[in-house]
Amino acid sequence: MDHYYIVVNESAGSGHAKQIWQSIKKSLITKEVHFDAHLTKYMGHASLLTENYARHFQPSKTADNQIILVIGGDGTLNECINGIKNAGKFDIPVAYIPAGSGNDFARGAGIPKEPLVALEQILNTTSPKLLNLGVMQELSRNEKKYFINNVGVGFDAQIVSIANQSRSKKLLNKLHLGSLTYLSALLGTLSKQAAFPVTVQVNGQREFYQDAFLLTTSNHPYFGGGVPILPMADPAKNNLDLIIIEKSNILKLLYLAILILSGKHITQKGVHHFTSNKIKLSVDSLEYGQMDGEDLGTRFFEIEYSVLSYPFWLN
Numbered sequence: 001m002d003h004y005y006i007v008v009n010e011s012a013g014s015g016h017a018k019q020i021w022q023s024i025k026k027s028l029i030t031k032e033v034h035f036d037a038h039l040t041k042y043m044g045h046a047s048l049l050t051e052n053y054a055r056h057f058q059p060s061k062t063a064d065n066q067i068i069l070v071i072g073g074d075g076t077l078n079e080c081i082n083g084i085k086n087a088g089k090f091d092i093p094v095a096y097i098p099a100g101s102g103n104d105f106a107r108g109a110g111i112p113k114e115p116l117v118a119l120e121q122i123l124n125t126t127s128p129k130l131l132n133l134g135v136m137q138e139l140s141r142n143e144k145k146y147f148i149n150n151v152g153v154g155f156d157a158q159i160v161s162i163a164n165q166s167r168s169k170k171l172l173n174k175l176h177l178g179s180l181t182y183l184s185a186l187l188g189t190l191s192k193q194a195a196f197p198v199t200v201q202v203n204g205q206r207e208f209y210q211d212a213f214l215l216t217t218s219n220h221p222y223f224g225g226g227v228p229i230l231p232m233a234d235p236a237k238n239n240l241d242l243i244i245i246e247k248s249n250i251l252k253l254l255y256l257a258i259l260i261l262s263g264k265h266i267t268q269k270g271v272h273h274f275t276s277n278k279i280k281l282s283v284d285s286l287e288y289g290q291m292d293g294e295d296l297g298t299r300f301f302e303i304e305y306s307v308l309s310y311p312f313w314l315n
């Protein structure tokens with residue numbers, strides 16, 4: 001029988017993940033599924049749990065599958081993947097039940113948003129499916145990190161940073177109104193984010209943009225909880241997609257935001273799009289960064305992106 005090593009972040013989705021876990025647990029017990037479950041206690045714990053599990057992992061001698069099942073938001077899934085890759089031994093198949101606020105990876109990978117439907121699909125899966133991870137190598141830090149969604153420098157990253165530091169975030173999360181934190185951070189950042197210069201090396205071209213505003217490299221179409229910023233991106237395709245939006249007046253930026261909903265923003269003046277399995281970015285002003293919705297702080301960025309396939313337990 002298959003065995004599931006489960007990592008749950010009950011605080012994901014403004015605490016909604018706790019109820020999701022209760023209903024999943026009940027269903028697993030009823031179906032007599034073999035599992036052991038671990039609740040995360042702090043930021044970074046999901047990564048430690050999976051790293052420790054992966055270090056001591058022994059492939060089953062029988063035909064049984066051993067699967068890591070992650071229940072939480074995009075941040076929890078990111079931590080788990082990085083934990084497994086840090087252990088550097090086996091790419092253990094990862095199943096995922098979305099229980100966060102944004103759940104962009106589930107949307108991009110076609111995982112059902114209804115937790116019990118997602119669970120049913122996991123239990124009916126018989127072999128892993130390869131999807132891509134984004135790989136971010138920070139050349140100045142000699143550091144490699146893996147992302148499931150996107151890495152942003154500039155506008156989106158500043159929103160993440162301001163929302164995370166917001167004093168009202170805890171209260172709004174308690175009231176299950178966490179997305180209001182992001183809305184108010186977004187409105188504040190529209191005027192605060194200054195233009196910055198970036199050099200891009202991709203597909204043998206070298207491009208320079210003096211007035212970048214948003215710089216997002218993505219593994220699938222969605223960011224910010226379902227906004228199809230890069231509609232052509234596909235985690236089953238051996239490429240990442242990069243969008244650069246240049247700074248403009250607020251009216252033009254709001255117009256672009258409306259166009260994003262129909263995917264027509266890509267061809268607009270001041271919007272640049274690249275697809276490749278290797279992208280290099282160089283930003284030498286101090287800018288905010290975010291990876292899968294987690295704040296990277298402010299720094300200069302010298303990044304090389306690539307892709308790597310990973311076995312996900314889904315069909």
Ligand SMILES: Nc1ncnc2c1ncn2[C@@H]1O[C@H](COP(=O)(O)OP(=O)(O)OP(=O)(O)O)[C@@H](O)[C@H]1O
Pocket residue numbers: 009010011012013014040041042043044045072073074075076077099100101102103104292293294
């Ligand atoms: N027990 C815990 N208490 C508080 N925070 C935790 C705990 N366990 C993990 N965390 C942190 O919770 C944060 C939010 O998790 P996650 O990103 O999975 O959910 P989310 O933000 O609601 O969803 P999404 O990223 O899909 O919008 C992460 O930074 C994670 O490290």
